[in-house]
Amino acid sequence: MDEIKQVIIIRTDLKMSAGKKCAQACHASISSSNRVRKTDTKLWKDWINSGQKKVVLKIQSLEQLEEIFGKLKRNNIICAIINDAGLTQLEPGTTTALGIGPNLSNKIDKITGTLKLL
Amino acid sequence: MDEIKQVIIIRTDLKMSAGKKCAQACHASISSSNRVRKTDTKLWKDWINSGQKKVVLKIQSLEQLEEIFGKLKRNNIICAIINDAGLTQLEPGTTTALGIGPNLSNKIDKITGTLKLL
Numbered sequence: 001m002d003e004i005k006q007v008i009i010i011r012t013d014l015k016m017s018a019g020k021k022c023a024q025a026c027h028a029s030i031s032s033s034n035r036v037r038k039t040d041t042k043l044w045k046d047w048i049n050s051g052q053k054k055v056v057l058k059i060q061s062l063e064q065l066e067e068i069f070g071k072l073k074r075n076n077i078i079c080a081i082i083n084d085a086g087l088t089q090l091e092p093g094t095t096t097a098l099g100i101g102p103n104l105s106n107k108i109d110k111i112t113g114t115l116k117l118l
Numbered sequence: 119m120d121e122i123k124q125v126i127i128i129r130t131d132l133k134m135s136a137g138k139k140c141a142q143a144c145h146a147s148i149s150s151s152n153r154v155r156k157t158d159t160k161l162w163k164d165w166i167n168s169g170q171k172k173v174v175l176k177i178q179s180l181e182q183l184e185e186i187f188g189k190l191k192r193n194n195i196i197c198a199i200i201n202d203a204g205l206t207q208l209e210p211g212t213t214t215a216l217g218i219g220p221n222l223s224n225k226i227d228k229i230t231g232t233l234k235l236l
Contacts, residue, residue, distance in 0.1 A: 006144075008140065008141075008144065010137075010140065017235075017236070018136055018139060018236050019128075019174040019175075019176070019235050019236030020174075021136060021139075021140055022126065022128065022139055022140050022143035022174040022236060023126075023143075023172045023173070023174050025140035025141075025143060025144050026124075026126065026143050026144050026147035026172050026174075027170060027172065029144035029147060029148055030147055030148065030151060030166075030170060031170075033148060034166075048152075051203065052145060052148060052149075054141045054144050054145065055141070056137040056138075056140040056141050056144075057137075058137070085169065117135075117137050118135070118136050118137030118140060
């Protein structure tokens with residue numbers, strides 16, 4: 001079977017603690033995977049049953065994140081942008097993270113391939 | 119409505135990168151929330167619809183984590199222990215994280231109340 005994974009992208013140009021980064025990553029993971037579960041249940045189940053692989057990448061600006069987001073949309077890859085409620089650490093509405101898939105690794109890699117691991 | 123949240127506990131005595139911590143937190147978040155979705159769908163929906171609040175806490179040893187896990191079990195609070203596959207950074211089977219709930223905040227706080235934010 002082709003590898004299925006979820007990719008989470010975290011902004012590193014914001015001042016977020018380790019715990020804040022983890023919470024934003026979890027929001028992205030839950031939100032994107034819920035969308036996949038509803039629209040492509042088989043893909044979602046295959047991902048869960050194969051160990052729910054996740055890769056966490058970093059990105060240094062909102063502009064770069066939005067560029068990735070646009071490419072995902074144009075390629076019909078389900079994803080979820082996370083905007084923080086801003087109760088702690090950040091201004092309300094700040095975009096902090098992007099959850100992608102789960103989807104086939106080779107489809108995601110074509111779009112996120114140049115980003116480095118967090 | 120009483121506050122509903124998910125708590126994620128991450129071990130800080132292991133040598134995990136920021137990205138590794140985020141990935142383990144996401145495993146814990148997905149695994150525990152899936153269990154709640156299947157067994158108490160209303161609670162899960164209320165959590166999603168109220169913004170899926172998450173709090174990420176730190177713990178300094180496996181023994182402390184197992185103590186929390188035991189208390190959760192005795193109180194019938196749904197949770198998920200995460201053991202890393204060990205392909206990178208850690209020995210196979212290393213316990214890295216614990217996802218709790220979502221559940222009522224005051225129920226979880228009675229058990230995790232002394233732990234600090236990551």
